[in-house]
Amino acid sequence: MRVRVDLKPEELPRSWYNALADLPFELDPPLDPETMKPIKPEKLLAIFPRPIVEQEASDQRFIPIPEEVLKEYAVYRPTPLFRATYLEEYLQTPARIYYKYEGVSPTGSHKVNTALAQAYYNKIDGTERLVTETGAGQWGSALSYAGKKFDIPVDVYMVKISYEQKPMRKYLMNLFGASVTPSPSEKTSFGKSILQKDPENPGSLGIAIAEALEVALSDEKTRYSLGSVLNHVLLHQTVIGQEIKKQLQIIGDKEPNVIIGCHGGGSNFGGTILPFLPEKLSGKDIEFVAAEPTACPSLTEGEYRYDFGDSAGLTPLLKMYTLGKDFIPPKIHAGGLRYHGSAPIIARMVKEGMITPKSHSQEETFKYAKIFSQLEGIVPAPESAHAIAAAVEYALKAKEQKREMVIVFTLSGHGLHDLTAYA
């Protein structure tokens, strides 16, 4: 029988956990590409609202979640933790495997956790329009939903090839009232310049970011919103790990050996592991495992250095593991993991040996995604399937070594919008 641990509504975390307060090192600051000096907060304020800029560099350990955001979290949180008994049985492993399921959110992934917070802070800071980019549409749909909730219009620049090939999430964004523009577009001078050279350009995340930033910078009341990588995004995602802690306590397995998440920009992974940082720092034997695709192996094969956050070279320089901003990842189905860089917090922890990065091939991840769907009754997002592959690897290791092991992973989203990938 599958075991499910639910928290009561009143057990929803009331604060986000800010790992910057506890990490035993100071992060290298983001640099302004014009001066190569640490970027001035005023420059960030042209793009982000003040509370977000403050959170980005805050050293306060617990940051209270505003009531308005808690109310919206309560629509789908706390999310369930399952014990993967069917998978355990299939693998014949002595390991106990748990997974935290974020696919129950309104748009089917963890991204709503930060979208709601960002939309709220923009609202109270007077932002009148939010603009962002999206690849396959996970982030765009999360922000569209949040914009509707906090009454801010949302404009999404969606990579043209996805816009044409994967219209489902475009419909979802439209359903939540957002306007979706295929990128490159005629709406920005950057988009126009691309189309002049090549009217058939299929678009890229880099071009879409450039267009969204151009729009945000051209109007004082329009701001930009980012769905991963930055400290404040990881901060908002810590509701995931905090809930896991309580759920493990309830089930009586409060000392996990391995905690796993898939890693694209690092937000669901960071949100999962960071709340366990104090335990790790106090000497508990917990391994943090970041699962990425072999096709886009930023943490396992990238270089640790300053690089642009986007491929157009418009953002501040971030110190991270990177494959180079010009790296064009193969078109694997896990669109959310096709990012050249990593979150600076996660990158530094990898550098310090506090995180084990692992990579898995598309073939292997889909193999386990299919098995997982059939056993556990949840179709995983292709991104999340990387976490499953890593969990299976550890569970088989436990079997080989004949030892008990407690493995926890985050299933960041469902794959019901990704069935063409399965096909």
Ligand SMILES: *Cc1c(COP(=O)(O)O)cnc(C)c1O
């Ligand atoms: C976007 C996305 C990811 C990757 O982003 P992170 O910031 O690394 O979490 C992973 N899983 C799903 C379902 C996504 O939508």
